[in-house]
Amino acid sequence: MDTEFVTKAADRLHVHLNGQESIYGLSGSRIxxxxxxxxxxxxxxxxxxxDDGRAGQRELTFYRDIASQVPVHTPDLLGVYEESxxxxxxxxxxxxxxxxxxxxxxxxxxxxxxLAHLHRTVLPEATGWEKDDAERFRPLRAPDIAMIEDFxxxxxxLALDAIVDSRDALEREILQAGTCFLHGDCHxxxxxxxxxxxxWIDWQSTRIGNPAMELxxxxxxxxxxxxxxxxxxxRSYCKERQIEPERxxxxxxxxxxxxxxxxxxPYTVFDTPEGTLxxxxxxxxxxxxxxxxxxxx
Numbered sequence: 001m002d003t004e005f006v007t008k009a010a011d012r013l014h015v016h017l018n019g020q021e022s023i024y025g026l027s028g029s030r031i032x033x034x035x036x037x038x039x040x041x042x043x044x045x046x047x048x049x050x051d052d053g054r055a056g057q058r059e060l061t062f063y064r065d066i067a068s069q070v071p072v073h074t075p076d077l078l079g080v081y082e083e084s085x086x087x088x089x090x091x092x093x094x095x096x097x098x099x100x101x102x103x104x105x106x107x108x109x110x111x112x113x114x115l116a117h118l119h120r121t122v123l124p125e126a127t128g129w130e131k132d133d134a135e136r137f138r139p140l141r142a143p144d145i146a147m148i149e150d151f152x153x154x155x156x157x158l159a160l161d162a163i164v165d166s167r168d169a170l171e172r173e174i175l176q177a178g179t180c181f182l183h184g185d186c187h188x189x190x191x192x193x194x195x196x197x198x199x200w201i202d203w204q205s206t207r208i209g210n211p212a213m214e215l216x217x218x219x220x221x222x223x224x225x226x227x228x229x230x231x232x233x234x235r236s237y238c239k240e241r242q243i244e245p246e247r248x249x250x251x252x253x254x255x256x257x258x259x260x261x262x263x264x265x266p267y268t269v270f271d272t273p274e275g276t277l278x279x280x281x282x283x284x285x286x287x288x289x290x291x292x293x294x295x296x297x
Contacts, residue, residue, distance in 0.1 A: 002086075005046065005083065005086050005088070006030070006032060006044070006046055006088070008081070009044060009046060009081040009088030010032070010034060010044060012081045013044070013078075013079045013081055013088065013090045014036070014037060015034040015035060015036055015037075015042060015044060015090060016034060016035045016036075016037075017032055017033075017034050017044070018032075018033045018034060018035060020032075020033045029045055029046065029047040029048075029055075029056070029204065030045070030046050030047075031043055031044075031045055032044040032045075032046065033093070034090075036078075040093075041093040042078060042090055042091065042092060042093050043075070043090070043091045043092070043093050044088060044089075044090055044091075045088070045089045045091060046086060046087070046088045046089075047059070047086065047087050047088075047089075047204070048085065048086050049084075049085050049086055049087065050085050050086075055204035055205065056086075056087045056204065057087070058203070058204060058205075058206060058207075059089070059202075059203045059204040059206070060080065060087055060089060062203040062206050063075075063077040063089065063091075063203070064077065064080075066123065066129070066206075067203075069121065069123065070118060070121050070181070071114075071117040071118065071120075071121065072114045072117065072118050072198070072200045073194075073197055073198060073199045073200065074199065074200050074201070074203070075091040075092045075093075075094060075199065075201060076091065076092040077089060077090070077091060078090040078091060078092060091201075094192045094194060094199040094201070095192055095193075095194065096192070097188065097189045097190070097191070097192055098188075098193060099188075099225065100188040100222045100225045100227040101225055101226070101227055103188060103193075103227070105230070107193055107198070108229070108230050108233055109233075109236060110197060110198050111191060111198060111233075112233050112234075112236035112237040112240070113236065113237075113240055114197075114198055114200070115183075115186065115214070115215075115218075115237060116236075116237045116238075116239075116240030116241045117240065118181065118182075118183060118200075119180040119181065119182070119211050119214075119241060120180070120240075120241060121180070121181040122181075123181060123208075129181070129207065129208055136209060136210065136213060137171055137174075139258070139262040139263045140167045140170060140171050140258055140262055141167075141171070143164065143167065143262050145164065147265050147266070148160070148164065148261060148262065148265065150265075151264075151265035151268070152261060152265070152283070155280045155283065155284055156261075156283070156284065156287055159287045159288075159291060160261075160287075162291055162294075163257070163261055163287060163290065163291075164261075166290075166294055167258070167262070169294065170254050170257070170258050170290070171258075173250070173251060173254040173293075174210060174212050174213060174251060174254050174255045174258065175210065176212075176247075176251055177210050177211050177212035177213075177248070177251045177255075178210070178211070179208055179209060179210060179211075180208070180209075180211050181206075181207075181208060182205075182206060182207055182208070182209045182210075182211065182214050183200060183203065183205070183206055183214065184203070184204075184205030184206045184207050184209065184214070185202055185204065185205040185217075186214050186217060186218050187217065187218055187221035187222065188221070188222060189221075190202045210255070212248070212251040212252050212254070212255040213255045213259070215234070215237070215248075215252045215255065215256075216252050216253075216254075216255030216256035216257075216258070216259050217255075217256075217259060219252070219256050220256050220259045220260060220264070223275075223278050223279050223282045224271045224272070224275030224276070224278055224279055225275065225278075226274070226275075226278050228282075234248060234249055234252065250293055253286055253289045253290055253293070254290060254293075256286055257283065257286040257287060257289075257290050260279060260282070260283040260286065261283065261287075264279065264283075
C-alpha cells in the first residue's frame with residue numbers, strides 16, 4: 001500500500017496516524033492505528049484493489065449494508081475514502097487480539113454462542129450476497145499431490161493414500177452441513193475480547209458458505225498454539241443452532257482433516273517447529289477418526 005495513499009486517506013478522514021508500525025494482512029490490507037481530533041483512538045484499514053479487489057469491496061459492502069443485520073458486535077464504520085485502486089475504512093478501535101493460550105471458558109462459550117447466532121443469520125435476498133463454495137473446495141477437487149506427499153507421508157503412512165482416495169467422500173460429507181452466512185476467516189486473532197463481549201473484525205472473506213468448514217478452520221488455526229477448541233464448544237454451538245451435535249462433530253472432523261491435508265502445507269512457513277508438531281499430531285488424530293468413520297459406512 002502506497003504511503004501517499006495512507007497519508008491522503010488519514011487527511012481526508014481527519015485522523016492523526018500514531019506512528020505505530022502497521023499490521024499487514026495476508027490479503028494485502030494494512031492496519032494503521034490512529035486518533036480522531038477529540039483524542040478517540042481508531043483504526044485506519046487500507047486495502048489495495050490492484051491485484052484482487054473482491055476482498056476489500058466485500059468488506060466495505062459488509063460494513064455498509066450487512067453489519068447492522070448480524071447478531072454479533074463489529075467495529076463501527078466511521079468513514080470511507082476510496083480511489084480507483086485502493087480503499088481506506090476508518091473503524092472504531094477495540095484493543096488488540098489476545099493469544100488463544102489466554103482464552104478462558106467464558107470467552108470460548110461466548111464465541112460458540114456468537115458463531116451459532118451468526119450462522120443463523122438470514123440475509124434479505126436482495127443483497128445478492130456471494131456464495132463461494134467452488135473456490136473453497138478447490139484444494140480437494142484439484143489437490144497438489146506432490147506437495148501433500150512430501151509433507152504428510154512420514155506422518156500418515158498408508159493412511160495418506162486412503163485419505164487422498166476418499167476426497168470425494170470427504171467433500172460429500174462436508175457438504176452435508178449445508179450453507180449459511182459465514183464470517184469466512186473465523187479464528188481467535190479476528191475476535192477481540194472486551195468486558196461486555198466479543199468484537200468480530202476482518203470481514204474480507206465473509207460469504208454464504210459451509211459452516212463445517214468454518215468450524216474446522218477455527219480449530220485448525222488454533223492448533224499450532226498448542227490449544228484445542230474445548231470439547232464442549234461444539235455442543236454449545238449446536239444447542240444454539242438446534243442441530244444434532246454428534247453428526248456435526250463428524251462433519252467438522254472431515255472439514256478440519258481436509259484443511260490440514262490438502263491446504264495446510266504451504267502455510268507451515270508461518271508456524272514454529274513446535275507449532276508444526278502440534279499440527280502433525282492433530283492431523284494424525286483426525287485421520288484415525290475419519291478412516292474409522294469411512295470403515296463404519
